[in-house]
Amino acid sequence: MSVPRLSWVEKHKPKTLEEVVGNDAAKKDFIDWLEKWDERGKAALLHGPPGVGKTVLVEVVASKFNYRLIETNASETRRVDFLENVIKPAALNRSLFSSKVLIFFDEIDGLSAEESNAINFLLELIESSKVPIVMAANDPWAPHLYKIRDKAYMIPLHRIRPQTIVKRLRDICKAEGVKCRQEVLLIIAEHSEGDMRAAIEDLELLYSAQEDVNIEDAEKILSYRNVEKNIFEILRGATYASTLEKASLSLSSSEEKPEDLLEWVFENILHLSPKQWLFPALRYVAEADMLLKQISKNSAWRLLPIFYHKLSNAFLAIPQKNKVNFAFPSRIKERFKRIQHLKSLRELESFFLKELHVGKSVFRREIVPFLRFLSEDDNFRTRVLNRLSDTRLRELYNSIILRGEIRRRHT
Amino acid sequence: MSISDLLWVEKYRPKTLDEIIDREEIVTRLKAFVKSGNVPNMLFVGPPGTGKTTAALALVNDLYQGSTAGRFMELNASDERGINTIREVVKDFARSRPSTEIPFKILILDESDNMTQDAQQALRRIMERYASVTRFILLANYQWGIIEPIQSRCAVFRFPPLSPTHVREGVIRVLEKEGVSWTEEAIDEIVKAARGDMRKAINIAQSAAGGLKKITGESVKQVVGVLHPREVGEMISEALKGDFTSARKRLAKLLYDDGLSANDILREMNSELMSIEIDERKRLQVVNALGEANFRVAMGADAEIQISTVLAALAADVQK
Numbered sequence: 190m191s192v193p194r195l196s197w198v199e200k201h202k203p204k205t206l207e208e209v210v211g212n213d214a215a216k217k218d219f220i221d222w223l224e225k226w227d228e229r230g231k232a233a234l235l236h237g238p239p240g241v242g243k244t245v246l247v248e249v250v251a252s253k254f255n256y257r258l259i260e261t262n263a264s265e266t267r268r269v270d271f272l273e274n275v276i277k278p279a280a281l282n283r284s285l286f287s288s289k290v291l292i293f294f295d296e297i298d299g300l301s302a303e304e305s306n307a308i309n310f311l312l313e314l315i316e317s318s319k320v321p322i323v324m325a326a327n328d329p330w331a332p333h334l335y336k337i338r339d340k341a342y343m344i345p346l347h348r349i350r351p352q353t354i355v356k357r358l359r360d361i362c363k364a365e366g367v368k369c370r371q372e373v374l375l376i377i378a379e380h381s382e383g384d385m386r387a388a389i390e391d392l393e394l395l396y397s398a399q400e401d402v403n404i405e406d407a408e409k410i411l412s413y414r415n416v417e418k419n420i421f422e423i424l425r426g427a428t429y430a431s432t433l434e435k436a437s438l439s440l441s442s443s444e445e446k447p448e449d450l451l452e453w454v455f456e457n458i459l460h461l462s463p464k465q466w467l468f469p470a471l472r473y474v475a476e477a478d479m480l481l482k483q484i485s486k487n488s489a490w491r492l493l494p495i496f497y498h499k500l501s502n503a504f505l506a507i508p509q510k511n512k513v514n515f516a517f518p519s520r521i522k523e524r525f526k527r528i529q530h531l532k533s534l535r536e537l538e539s540f541f542l543k544e545l546h547v548g549k550s551v552f553r554r555e556i557v558p559f560l561r562f563l564s565e566d567d568n569f570r571t572r573v574l575n576r577l578s579d580t581r582l583r584e585l586y587n588s589i590i591l592r593g594e595i596r597r598r599h600t
Numbered sequence: 601m602s603i604s605d606l607l608w609v610e611k612y613r614p615k616t617l618d619e620i621i622d623r624e625e626i627v628t629r630l631k632a633f634v635k636s637g638n639v640p641n642m643l644f645v646g647p648p649g650t651g652k653t654t655a656a657l658a659l660v661n662d663l664y665q666g667s668t669a670g671r672f673m674e675l676n677a678s679d680e681r682g683i684n685t686i687r688e689v690v691k692d693f694a695r696s697r698p699s700t701e702i703p704f705k706i707l708i709l710d711e712s713d714n715m716t717q718d719a720q721q722a723l724r725r726i727m728e729r730y731a732s733v734t735r736f737i738l739l740a741n742y743q744w745g746i747i748e749p750i751q752s753r754c755a756v757f758r759f760p761p762l763s764p765t766h767v768r769e770g771v772i773r774v775l776e777k778e779g780v781s782w783t784e785e786a787i788d789e790i791v792k793a794a795r796g797d798m799r800k801a802i803n804i805a806q807s808a809a810g811g812l813k814k815i816t817g818e819s820v821k822q823v824v825g826v827l828h829p830r831e832v833g834e835m836i837s838e839a840l841k842g843d844f845t846s847a848r849k850r851l852a853k854l855l856y857d858d859g860l861s862a863n864d865i866l867r868e869m870n871s872e873l874m875s876i877e878i879d880e881r882k883r884l885q886v887v888n889a890l891g892e893a894n895f896r897v898a899m900g901a902d903a904e905i906q907i908s909t910v911l912a913a914l915a916a917d918v919q920k
Contacts, residue, residue, distance in 0.1 A: 479901040482900040482902075486900060554864070555803065558826065562807050577603075
């Protein structure tokens with residue numbers, strides 16, 4: 190019977206914090222967060238491209254600081270019975286006698302928008318948990334994860350630099366007793382595009398076939414790893430592109446829907462541009478915005494390249510750009526809340542418009558501030574509430590006019 | 601009991617044409633319509649708080665001798681759902697013919713200059729189609745916001761801002777009925793802040809009184825700033841100072857918290873722009889940007905992106 194052989198990735202998985210290479214800022218950030226964690230603290234969300242060490246970081250830190258790690262991946266997180274019977278008890282019963290517990294939900298972006306049970310479970314757990322919760326995701330910007338994003342302390346991890354990968358590969362070669370050429374390691378590192386796991390897999394692939402690998406063999410064997418470019422790289426591409434063509438190429442390779450891409454560009458142009466170039470840059474964004482509305486209204490999708498050109502021009506209109514970390518569009522984050530708020534406003538207004546014979550814009554501009562002012566008076570407020578027979582109306586009056594103050598006062 | 605009797609503006613809104621103390625010329629013509637029992641389609645144009653709605657409601661009241669139920673309807677034209685709602689409502693409303701000597705119903709459309717051109721074209725066809733059973737009273741702040749074919753189908757009545765004397769009279773009448781005492785200074789402050797807008801004047805008076813039975817110049821001054829913050833003006837000066845971030849925050853508040861429409865904000869920006877002191881070339885640059893924003897918003901573009909661009913134009917140096 191042959192002993193099952195561990196892959197190099199498994200075999201050389203880091204066991205100490207020092208062996209986890211790259212992303213020093215994230216390492217420190219995560220440890221700080223864990224050390225300062227108390228019951229009021231949020232959960233943490235480690236996010237970044239595949240193979241940069243999110244899972245391994247959690248595992249190593251847990252063992253170094255003596256946490257018992259309860260780990261679930263996406264398929265387990267989907268199973269309600271597992272969540273209820275294993276995770277929940279662990280999160281809620283902190284015992285003085287057992288060791289510290291850390292709960293880890295890996296690959297949470299693997300949950301789809303339809304799996305709202307699991308997402309709601311996570312949200313509730315974050316609220317009520319008595320132990321730290323950490324999550325990991327490649328793409329934390331999926332719309333259905335927005336509530337989780339709001340609740341979590343975000344820790345970004347980045348692709349690993351080629352030199353760092355080469356160094357790690359060399360250590361593995363030494364441990365495996367493989368003689369390797371520096372240039373080959375470099376090729377592997379470059380092909381991996383910052384994915385350490387992929388690099389180690391490639392290394393094993395190359396050296397399990399033959400003892401000495403030359404550059405040509407390496408190039409031939411390693412098919413180019415087509416890492417899906419994420420939005421941050423797309424924006425980086427557009428930001429540093431020197432020509433319209435290059436910027437357009439970068440933007441149009443995005444897998445974001447055009448309207449989402451517009452949001453990303455709008456948000457980040459605002460940060461990227463020093464004041465003096467903001468106007469010309471935004472003007473292109475504004476043109477792109479209108480063009481896109483017209484394109485989708487008329488289904489004129491053949492005009493989409495012009496949309497990308499206009500967005501590209503926005504970047505090119507800024508000769509010197511601020512150094513910034515690209516940010517997730519705040520408008521997408523706020524969208525849901527804003528829509529809800531406007532809905533409530535409209536609901537309240539449709540009642541008042543009939544009562545007060547005013548139009549919508551007068552109501553919003555004049556009546557709302559006026560009612561707010563008068564409602565500071567207890568007597569007036571009581572009289573209004575007495576006249577609002579409908580519970581929903583009272584609720585709306587409370588949230589829009591009083592901005593929830595009544596509830597605050599009474600609790 | 602309804603909310604309306606808590607607010608002086610509603611409580612003391614004139615119910616009949618006779619109760620309207622000013623606007624003699626308009627009232628005379630409206631009374632003539634009542635007497636003849638026939639009413640044309642009408643367009644009431646004027647700034648807020650000048651009595652358009654009051655005149656329309658009083659006309660309806662006099663025309664149907666107080667029994668208005670089911671005979672008139674008030675609609676807000678700027679409602680998001682737009683022309684389809686109006687079409688449905690008008691159809692339903694007009695379908696049942698009233699069985700009085702007066703063979704038509706009245707539909708009051710508020711803020712009708714906020715309707716899109718397309719919606720107005722559709723409205724025009726509705727007006728023609730249901731002409732025999734429904735008369736329209738369109739209320740608007742700006743006549744040029746109403747398309748030509750509609751204007752030509754309406755008798756146009758103009759409601760200019762009320763004179764200081766009328767505002768003063770109106771406010772004092774309400775204060776007397778409420779048993780609230782006042783100082784001359786208080787009335788002066790109210791008249792000054794209201795600028796011919798009666799609703800504003802009475803709202804300020806009620807806010808200044810609070811629960812008390814007395815208003816003073818001081819209490820009036822306190823509420824004016826709170827009730828009518830010049831937020832669009834503030835936003836413009838922040839942008840001009842180069843504080844783009846604050847200007848954008850204010851824009852977000854106006855759009856998403858207060859729920860103001862892009863058109864309202866752009867319109868106010870336009871009138872603010874004319875009165876501020878800036879380099880004329882810069883004014884031109886901003887006015888251009890404003891025009892583009894107006895156009896694009898009308899074409900369905902995003903309010904925040906478009907207005908932000910205008911703010912950037914304000915913050916920027918003049919483009920060579």
